[in-house]
Amino acid sequence: MLVLIAHPGAELYGADRVTLESAAGLAAAGHDVIAALPEDGPLVAALEEHGVRVIVTRMFVLRKQLLRPRHWLTLIASAVGGFVDSWRLLSRHRPDAAYVSTVTLPHWPLLLRLRRVPTVTHVHEAESGSPWALRAFLYLPQLWSHVVVANSRFTADLLRRSLPALRRRIRVVLNPIPGPAQPPPLRERLDDIRIGYVGRLSPRKAPDVVVAAVAALRERGHDARLDIVGDVFRGYEWYSAELTQQIAAESLTEVVTMHGYDADVWPHLAECDVMVVPSRTDESFGNTAVEAVLAGRPVIVSDLAGLREAVDGYPTARAVAPGDIAAVADAVEELVGRWSEVTAEAQVAAAAAATRHSTAEYHRRITATIESVAGMQDSGENSHGRVSS
Structure with missing residues (x-):
């Protein structure tokens, strides 16, 4: 099937690397994968190495500074422009399923639901110190996703406390973190x-x-x-x-x-x-x-x-x-x-x-999750929405 990945950046930090492994797992399973990114960067070449087609397009990314009143006009303009370009991208490619990385792409779950595209959102954000209203606002768009993948039990618990309506859609999948083939030994003597x-x-x-x-x-x-x-x-x-x-x-x-x-x-x-x-x-x-x-x-x-x-x-x-x-x-x-x-x-x-944190196990689980969501014909409120860990 054709799977669209929407991701808010093009670097190679934590969430970027997890998205890369999600794309690699889907491509290795034989799916056609397109990644939509808002900018160029090292993630582009890394995705292309796995046979993923990358599209750099205008995209609304919710940054904290945009929530300040003096930036609201910029927020509105970015949201409208990003929504229009994302709608055109979906019209052009018509994916069978979608994977949305992080909650900083709030328009994608709604847009994909409107286009009847089965959607998985991967949540990496968990700021328990933020007010409940702010957390609920950030997580609210995930109500349009069919399944919400949390990167830890802590994230899943905070999602449930912030927005109880998400409870049945959450799955916990630990991050894939590939390490060195052979960890180098520590020094036996520490002069410094x-x-x-x-x-x-x-x-x-x-x-x-x-x-x-x-x-x-x-x-x-x-x-x-x-x-x-x-x-x-x-x-x-x-x-x-x-x-x-x-x-x-x-x-x-x-x-x-x-x-x-x-x-x-x-x-x-x-x-x-x-x-x-x-x-x-x-x-x-x-x-x-x-x-x-x-x-x-x-x-x-x-x-x-x-x-x-x-x-x-x-x-x-x-x-x-x-x-x-x-x-x-x-x-x-x-x-x-x-x-x-x-x-x-x-x-x-x-x-x-x-x-x-085996990458092979992560590939298996995230691919199975997206494949199962792609088979849904309803709103997602069925057995696929159970919590697992």
Whole structure:
């Protein structure tokens, strides 16, 4: 069948990589896959490698800044233009089923329902700290989807609490996270401590906390160093500038390396001893935390529900209070203090994570979900809407 994928970006961060694996699974199963994206970027070439046809088209993407009153005219213009172009795209290609990635494409579920296209939405967003009304508003368009895939139990629970009408449509499918074929061994002796951060540069992701923790470790007498892999989202260039100023103010210029964005994170992880995922606010799931485990690296995460779920059961993971610089430094010291045990546990944890986040299993489950939805003839309120995990 012809499957349309709608995705709000073209980079290769968390949700982008999950969408790539969804497309790869569908293509491997023999389906014809078209991906509609609002811009060009590294995701385009990655999709095309799997035989996916990519269409770059005008598309309405709901960004937080558009919700501010001074941006409402831009929001309306973008919504109208995106709806028109998306309608034309559907008229031209007439897909048999659709996969909509994230809740930031609110017009797609309604548009697809109007065109009688069976639809699966994949939800990656779970901001439990937001007011109920805002969460319900963001999730409301998913009522037009036949099935809603949640990337974690935490996301599924928040969906149910925010909009109980979605309850019977939700399925939990853990993110596919392919790791290195053979995790590189940890160093046996640590003359210095190499700490790593991978992800967006933003206040929410909080790499500034890791920078401050490195400064604290150096004050305690440790030769701590930091590698930062990632870049800002458009509009957050100010945060990158502040991060650079912080590094200089802490006299860390010689020991902190800013690598920028790199789609291949594994060489960077291989050079680190400990990874940190210091998010300040809720994460629906922690892909980067799992990547650290897959790479055979101990990881320190913020004590948030989605991140706790991501590292649950791995002996090399530690959870600390969000934004607690001293706690991050303490956790690094604790891991280094029992380094021989950590090195033994790391390979076991990597093997467990590889099984839990198998791309083959993800391909099977997401493809089966879309194939089952494509067979629906009603509104989706049947046995296909049950919750699974």
